[in-house]
Amino acid sequence: MSLSSVVTYQKYVKDATKLEQKFEKTSNIQKDVDYFNKAVDKLKSVDDLFKDQRLVTFLAKALNLAGEEQYPGKMKRILTEKVDDKNAVMNRLSSKQYKNAAESLRLGESGLDRLKLTTSKESLVWAYKNARFEESIGDENLAVRQARYFEKWAASAATSPYNVLGDPILREVVTYTLGLPKQIAVQPVETQAKAITDRVDIKKFSDAKFRENFIKKFLNKHDLEDVQASGGAGGWLTSLFTSGSGGTSGSGGVNIVI
DSSP states (O other): OOOHHHHHHHHHHHHHHHHHHHHTTSHHHHHHHHHHHHHHHHHHHHHHHOHHHHHHHHHHHHHHOGGGOHHHHHHHHHHHOOOOTTTEEEEEEESSSSHHHHHHHOHHTTTTHHHSSHHHHHHHHHHHHHHHHHHHHHHHHHHHHHHHHHHHHHHHHOOOHHHHTTSSHHHHHHHHHTOOOOOGGSSOOOHHHHHHHHTTTTTGSHHHHHHHHHHHHHHHHHHHHHHHTTTSHHHHHHHHHSSSSSTOOTTTTOOOOO
């Protein structure tokens, strides 16, 4: 019997460390890590880095650029620019993902020097493992993975609605929760931004309690749609009412609003 999105989310909030450690032991992550460490040590130039598709894929996952590995030329162009160059592509994008990645690597400022540091490699390995773990959560329940991403990154996007619109996952969570149709994407970006700010004060995304409540609305909405799609109360919903009282889950005590 599958669990609801709300209950699954609470499971990962409560036991994330233990579940991540278990995942690492049952996956092939260590092979990727070993390759990364050895390959980086052997690199002679930045050009060599972007010629190695396996390294590019590793970095894309570790730097929150998953999906961009299919465009190594684009990655090279943007990540080798200087972070402080106001005309750099990264500084003209609505999303901060590339700029954050460039700040970690500093390829444009110091070539491979930063990447080859032990501390940098350790940080990237940790980020890669975490990204793979989050992918596994998405395989179990995509809405939960999206909610966890929102919790991690929404605060840094709270200064502008364009930061939200520029990040595919933040955009999905926010527009879905606010009830905005997917067709809004064909409208001018200014119209999309206004549609968001008319419905929510995104500055509040920097507040942990507000994010928690926003995530509950997002997951509750997914759960309700799942019930409606199945033509009635699914097994997980029945279990919620039989395992607790007042419409709450016995394990997490989360109110299910339907």
